[in-house]
Amino acid sequence: GAVVSQHPSWVICKSGTSVKIECRSLDFQATTMFWYRQFPKQSLMLMATSNEGSKATYEQGVEKDKFLINHASLTLSTLTVTSAHPEDSSFYICSASWGTAQETQYFGPGTRLLVL
Amino acid sequence: GQQVMQIPQYQHVQEGEDFTTYCNSSTTLSNIQWYKQRPGGHPVFLIQLVKSGEVKKQKRLTFQFGEAKKNSSLHITATQTTDVGTYFCAGPRNAGNMLTFGGGTRLMVKP
Numbered sequence: 001g002a003v004v005s006q007h008p009s010w011v012i013c014k015s016g017t018s019v020k021i022e023c024r025s026l027d028f029q030a031t032t033m034f035w036y037r038q039f040p041k042q043s044l045m046l047m048a049t050s051n052e053g054s055k056a057t058y059e060q061g062v063e064k065d066k067f068l069i070n071h072a073s074l075t076l077s078t079l080t081v082t083s084a085h086p087e088d089s090s091f092y093i094c095s096a097s098w099g100t101a102q103e104t105q106y107f108g109p110g111t112r113l114l115v116l
Numbered sequence: 117g118q119q120v121m122q123i124p125q126y127q128h129v130q131e132g133e134d135f136t137t138y139c140n141s142s143t144t145l146s147n148i149q150w151y152k153q154r155p156g157g158h159p160v161f162l163i164q165l166v167k168s169g170e171v172k173k174q175k176r177l178t179f180q181f182g183e184a185k186k187n188s189s190l191h192i193t194a195t196q197t198t199d200v201g202t203y204f205c206a207g208p209r210n211a212g213n214m215l216t217f218g219g220g221t222r223l224m225v226k227p
Contacts, residue, residue, distance in 0.1 A: 033215060044159065044206065059171045061211045093158055097213055104149065105215060 002028050004096050006108035013084055014116055020080045021111045023094030029074035030096035034105060035067070038091045050077050084115040118143045120207050122218035130226050135192040137221035139205035148181055148188040149215065154201040162203075195225050204211055 003026040023033055032090050036044040036092050046065075050056040050071035057068045068080040077096075081088055091112050095105035117223040119142040129135050139148065143215045151159040163172055165181035165188060176199075178191045183224045192199055202222045 023189060034214070041222070044217045046216075051216055078185065095159075103159050104164060105213075107151075110158045 002106040004106050004108040012114045023077045025075045025096040031098045033077035033080050034095045036093045086115045089115045095101045118216050120218040121215045126222045128224045137190050139188040141186045141207050144185050148208045151204045152201050197225050
């Protein structure tokens, strides 16, 4: 099956710092990558959708200046949480897909962010 | 907007008992996907159903897509401790390949 990696898997940082999370599709070219946020015991909340070479599309209520997304190549997307605060602590998961609508999404292992 | 709901939220079963989770969409879906997330892990794709009334089986797991393509179910026969996790259904939005996830059903199995 398709493999998606995420780095780092754990981040602990001080309030006010920025954190960059990388998402890579290892064995396929991902035309679309998605970024989700998941709070404990809750469902996945889509933050944004990014297509290679174009600006990300953010979900309503997600601050694009706070969560910077870059999809520079067909195998790499990054999410930068700028000026992180404790309320940004969460589990961030990326997924990747290829092709047109209705394709399966393959999820990365996730990044747990703790902002002190 | 589109809503995807799952029931129950939680289910405790004794090992060997059956388990079913139900998924309902507020809109007709072109397909339904199921994912499993183990505790501390990430969602893993299980299956996609496309046709109205479709039934698919994976060993002890049986997936069904409703005739109206607005609901789906996952049934596990004779649960095992390895079945522990949260099961999510997801349906595509009208445009693009974004998915709307249900709230998930968390399955706990007592050995």
